Amino acid sequence: MGEFELIRHYFAAASCAQGGEGVALGIGDDCALLAVPPGEQLAVSTDTLVAGVHFPDPCDPFLLGQRSLAVAVSDLAAMGATPFAFTLALTLPTVTADWLQAYARGLNQMAQACDVALVGGDTTRGPLSMTLTVFGRVPCGQALTRGGAQPGDWLCVGGELGNGAGALPLVLGQRTAEPDIAEPLLAHYWSPRPQIDLGLALRGKAGAAMDISDGLLADCGHIALASGVALHVERDRLPLSKALVAFLGRANAAHAALSGGDDYVLLFTLPSVRLMALQAEGWPIHVIGRVVAGQGVALLDSDGHDITPKIRGYQHFRETP
Known part of the structure; x- marks a missing residue:
């Protein structure tokens, strides 16, 4: 199965790829066309998930489809944006019909839950990974950011x-x-x-x-x-x-x-x-x-003592001692 047939068969036919509010043109052309109402801004975020780093390989492709979109849409929620569209760039080591059907089904289910439309993307051969770019809209000046915390909050x-x-x-x-x-x-x-x-x-x-x-x-x-x-x-x-x-x-x-x-x-x-x-x-x-x-x-701690650990979270490129 070729790249374009793969896209048509597993993704373009999905219900989440049939357009929606804010999508003037979806899958099928060189670019998608997105429409943002006057007085609103476009919020955009990209997440890449790599096998063996962000998810175990092998794993259930249906569940992976759900997870890969959910973690990307979460960034829009953090900005107070209304999600409406996403793209998928999928890299596969080989084309396996059962795997693709299950992944597309999980992706579609999460897309419907988040009310976002698949509007484009790409497929390539290589180690399993997926990059999702999500689009949302937010009224001008109302986006939530990391920079507004005030003492006393x-x-x-x-x-x-x-x-x-x-x-x-x-x-x-x-x-x-x-x-x-x-x-x-x-x-x-x-x-x-x-x-x-x-x-x-x-x-x-x-x-x-x-x-x-x-x-x-x-x-x-x-x-x-x-x-x-x-x-x-x-x-x-x-x-x-x-x-x-x-x-x-x-x-x-x-x-x-x-x-x-x-x-x-x-x-x-x-x-x-x-x-x-x-x-x-x-x-x-x-x-x-x-x-x-x-x-x-x-x-x-409960007595107000500082017990902050040295390692505070995950970093991809942390240097090891």
Whole structure:
């Protein structure tokens, strides 16, 4: 099967490739044409996932299809943008019909859940990897960024932490667990749900925001640097799931939450008045610390002592001692 036949058969025919709001021209030409309404800006983000680095190889292609799109769309949620389109550049070592059918089905299912249309991409031969570029729209001046945290703000997250990292021993086949423990952890790893609605609710309210992908402490560092402030994280306020604590124990669960990554929940800062209003509306907001004057990130124990670990999260090119 040739490149263009592959695209037509497995991707162009999918329901997520049939266009939608904001898509003037989708798959089938040299470029897609996207339409952004007056008064709005285009938000764009690109994620690459490489076999053996971002996901185990082999793995279930249906689940991989879901994960590969979800982690990209999460960046749009972090900006308070409404997702509407994406492209896929897929590199394959070989063409296997069953694998492609399952991957495309998982991709399509997540695309429908996130309401995004596949508008183009590329296929090549080589080691298995995929690059997804996602497009969203946001009213001018309302995009959430990492640079708006202010001393006195609360430091918050949009859900439980550590489930993605905690699932890794299960994903890699290193451990097993009872279904009531394994299933929620594996679901979080393979099918994270971008917090699109929460991102929209935070427009005009959050000081700074981003999604957690490389570990809570590492990603707090990005906000602290961009905003010119210090962030104090309180270890005892970390929201940990029952499944994660049952699987790893509380100490290891806390470590997964702090440094493990793969959470894809929102990390943001809020003034007190905004926090109370959003909580009253029922949003899943957990306060985990404060923004203070200074620089950097500190992890505090119950007595307020600094217990910040040296390794704070995942980095692709960290030099080993």
